[in-house]
Amino acid sequence: MIDYRMSYLIGMPHDVGYSIQAISGITGMTTETVIDQLGKLNEQLQQFSYKTIDWEQDKIYFSKQVTDKWLELHFGKQEADIFYSEYERQALLYLLTFIAEEDLSVYYYQEFLQVSKNTILADIKKLRERLAERNIHLDYSRKKGFYLSGHEEQIRMQAHQMIANIVMTVSGKWGLKKGLMKDSVMFEAEVRSCLLETIKASELTIVPSRTEETIYFMAYVLRRGKTYSYHLDEQTKGRLKELNAFLASRQFLSQFPEILARENEQFYFTLIFMTITQGEIRDTALEFLLECASQIIHEMERLAAIEFKAYRRLLLDFFYHLVPAFFRIKYHFSLANVLTEEIKEQYGELFTLTKIALQPLERLTGHAIPDEEVGYFTILFGGEIGNQREANRIIRYKALVLCPSGISSSLIMQSELRELFPTIDFDLTTTVDQLESISESDYDVIFSSVPLDTSKKTYLVNPILSQLEKNNLIRSVQEDLLIPGIVVPSVDEIIETLLPYIELKKGVTKEKIYRILNRKMIKKLKVKEDEKPMLSELLTAGMIQLTDQKMNWEEAIAYAAQPLKRQGKITENYIEAMIKKVKDYGAFIHIGKGIALPHARPEDGVRQLGMSLLKVETPVLLLDDPKHEITIFICLAAVDNEMHLKALASLTKILSNKENLEKLLAANDQATIIQLLKEGESL
Template identity: 30%
Template sequence: MTDERSRKLMKRLIERSIHEINELATQTGLTKRQLEYSLEKINELLALETEAKLVIENNRIILTNQLREHFIAILSDKTYAKGYLMNAFERSKYLYLLLFYYADEYLSINHFIEELGVGKTTIVNDLKNLTVELESKNIQLVYTRKDGYRLSGNEEHIRYHLMKMIILDSTENNTVFIYDQFIQKHHIEIVEATKQLIEEYTTQYGLSFVENRLIEFLYTFIFLKKRLLTTTTVFYDKFQLNALIAMKEYQFSKSILAQSGIEDESAYLYLCAWILGLSVGRPNDSTKDYETILELVKRIILRFEAISGIRFNNQELVVRQLYAHLRPAYYRLYFKLPIVNPLHNRIKDEYHELFNIVEETLKPIASLFEHPIPEDEVAFLTMHFASLCSNFDEYTTSQKVALIVCPNGIGSSSIVYTELKSLFPELSFLGPVETNEIERLSDSYDLIFSTVPNIRLFYTKKPVYIVSPIMNTQEKYRLISDVYTQIGNFNFKLPSVGKIMEIIQRHTAVLEGSALEKELYEYLINQDEPSQLDDGGPSLFEITAPELIQLNIPAKNWEEAIRFSAASLLKEGRITRNYIDTIIETAKKEGPYMVISKHVALPHARPIDGVEQLGMSISVLKQPILFGSKENDPVKYIFCLAATENNRHLNAMAELVNLLDDPQFYSLLDTCQDPYEVYQYLTQKKRSLVENN
């Protein structure tokens, strides 16, 4: 018998060939004793098929290719669940599947005991836990002698909970084998046959799913079909959009439901809305909603450029990438469909400045949906903008070619590609591609980077490196060491940060150990120009100065206001006169793009238009002036930005975004007479922020 701990440990082991025990314990969240126990359970499992086993030597584990292939096979094998001991959390999910699928049948505690093979006390506790969990989702688990156990509540909420479970388990938890066990045990249908049917219709109707979204749809559809026939359609009102009927997603839904004997208009519309929230948007398709989505994409790009101070050179590339994500995101938000981003917290931590800017960018868009945009969705868009903001300079390549495999979609793929190019400039990269393309490219690459462990990767007999789409500094450091040790210079070895820390601590007192350790990792990675996405760059007070702050400026019109606000930057040699002229000409062509919020303008142009040094001027007009923005006129506060090529200003922009919600800041700008007071306020704000963190 194996359990969740053993499974988690196997997943972690396959990522590298050598693991330090202490580090492995930290990564898995297990104590050393729990870790050793789980290793014993894994060795018992291995003993059934091979003489190889895991051995701890010198406080570390060395994983052979043979063992890695065994672990990948175990984790990929759907029959693995038959010998799997579920924990309480997993049993609760299984109970929900029973209650969801058999909504029209009598279910008792005895049914649950027989199904899960545990005692009555365990089931009673599991039902209590499930009841508490469901109540937080506005779903009730009720029992009557006549009807047994049933789910009660809004049918939309009941389906939403199933969808979210499956999304989490197919991405973050990688535990779809529990659903496979249920499907096989209850003879529902053959998963592979349903997958083939879905793929046949997606081809017929020209739809496109990201690999992981297809898995989500596959399992949810299998469990949902029966319920579409037997449950109420009261909540379908919001899906009654005439525009849906004209879409190919509607025809797809109608065709695939007909295969299951479902002929119901409400079911067609519900499934159509769901498909729209999953499939990839293709800007070349002449869909009914094309103009609507394109306009939304352009609004987001324009507002992001205005707030971030970045002007994208390749607008077509930006539009295409964001359209592919925004179309499904639009329908997820409109229909309130579940969205799970397993990288949400890591994105927010690693790219916190950019996340704040994207969140601010989306605020006006949220009004379209009458509810805030979830942070998971903000995080997805942050990944897109992170990849678009990076410099894609081509490097001279060597003979080594790396294939990037990523089944998680454009955002993850783009950021992985950007990160790996930065870490390994001497490699040539193919992809990103989905898993099913690796055989077609078999002779084209020397090594593989993948965001998901999959046994098919290891059958290629090429070196495989499992990476997170969002890597922290320590993970980047470890990856560099692994890659160069295996395929680069065999004598190459990065110094141990742990050993360096031990030496330092023996000879001196370390006040901020974690900060020192992080800085050592960053130094040893030795990136020539760290991206703003890893290091936020200078603060707002560091890119401005008292001599760049002007108060009570008289101006006759918007053009004069911009020229006055940029004058201090010109005087200090941070910009050329051409930079100011370009801002004016751009505003005449594109309109008041620089007006980013109520009474606030952020004039800026591209670095190549005349930026000599990073800087920002702060100007307060004596009298507010109309810039031509219907929503945010008149403008009184002008922040003129001069940004350099490496986008190192994003940290300062994130701070500015926060200041724009600070009434005290505006009050100071309106009343003070000394620019130095404003500058001091910015430095104090930054100091208090650092102290609070």
């Protein structure tokens, strides 16, 4: 792909010759990079049979075709090979209307998207139906042509969502660039340069995975902002004015004086900056989010019955991500391109607990937390839990982990790799630029979620790996690096080993056996992967007690723990540790209306994973405090930070369902309690 900075040249006169040094000054690239880019540009011109660059007496001349065919040269594809999906067509149709400064017609849309009139009419109909759900209207009049009407906040948020959804495909990005080139072929490049310069000058730390969509969104808002204004209340303006990003917004808009003159747009661009800016601990205006981060972490520890040992590091990492998430949720900026379904599939119990733990953020924003945001926090917690494993490792190899999808995805990828390869020391990098700044002598191999052009051994992996993918990766790394361990044979190897000793039935081929065996392996591996016991498997009849005895809270905890002690899952020391923890840290074990979860550390006397339940007829006052009236005690004996999470996720679902919680509190026999626990697992 041709560097975007070369587009600065396409707006220059065509009959003027430029020296390498002049081009370097115009584009801001080094002379070596300019020469490299000119070579790539000439290759593309030759490939498409266009007029190549003239190089005469140290002067370079560009033909008008370079301007006219810039998109083709930039992407290395011809427009005839660009095909938009139905969603991309409708998104681009919306975005063209979003920035329109003149009458738009069906013919204009048709010419831009290179499709038939009937296709455009069908797209307009479907788009109108989708927009109506957000109270946005795609209207038409003979005087104005097509235009958007509705609340400006909703109109802009819809544009942001559409840009975020299509910017990752070649056809989507092509359409976005083409839409901006109508007035100026250099506009997108100017916005990109201004944003990058502002980030550098203001020392803001930007989430790398959000940069590309933000550049296009800013460019489209700059176009729309010349005609339509965004209004914020004075209280919000006052809060935004205190942020470091407000100065960055003004600096960025100084290159676009027509928009800078609109005060409301200064604040709107501050919001945009905050949705992609990692938290800055020195920004005193964000202290309230540091407190929120602390509350969420402690809530997660309480709900999941775990303790994060590197608390300060986790607090800072969490705060860095919480800041942009707060502004996205509070002001309705969507988060796209997230592996939400994959996270739910592989980290379901952690996702459930994280969703509940995020209630302090929900109260702060006044909005429900979207699953996409929950997913990011889930893998942030998951990464930290993973980091607490394998504390004592023998380091034999050094590896870099590259995952441009964002810091949270990077953390979970790093965590999974550490678990798979305890003899490798993993360091994290989140951008290709960071990778290029690291000396190759500092690492042996790279694990990357994107293809790389490097001489170092590179393993291409997904941010979240299935069990089959893990096994294949283990095999490859062991073969390459001779890491000791058990190699899981591939399906191919199993078949090749068996074929000399078996006779295939008629109609049965090697390929058919491969497909069947592959399906069975995936199924078996998934079963093996999910070894965490369910709530009903831990709280069996022998672990559930009901009593009408009156007792204090210390006696109740000791009584509730007796089934665990009788079965040898805990020692007497563990019971004492649970009681001491309440005395030291307060009523943190009160996890819901009338429910307490006594627990201590595994090293305090846990021999085996287990849970026991005690239901008292007369409520017990935890710490003798009327605010903490407990009817059910559920003692947890955890062996680590993970094996009990599925059970606690089910318990959390029960507590979150008012009807089920009331039934549980009213239950008066073991059978009813067991039935309710099983029903809660299917919620």
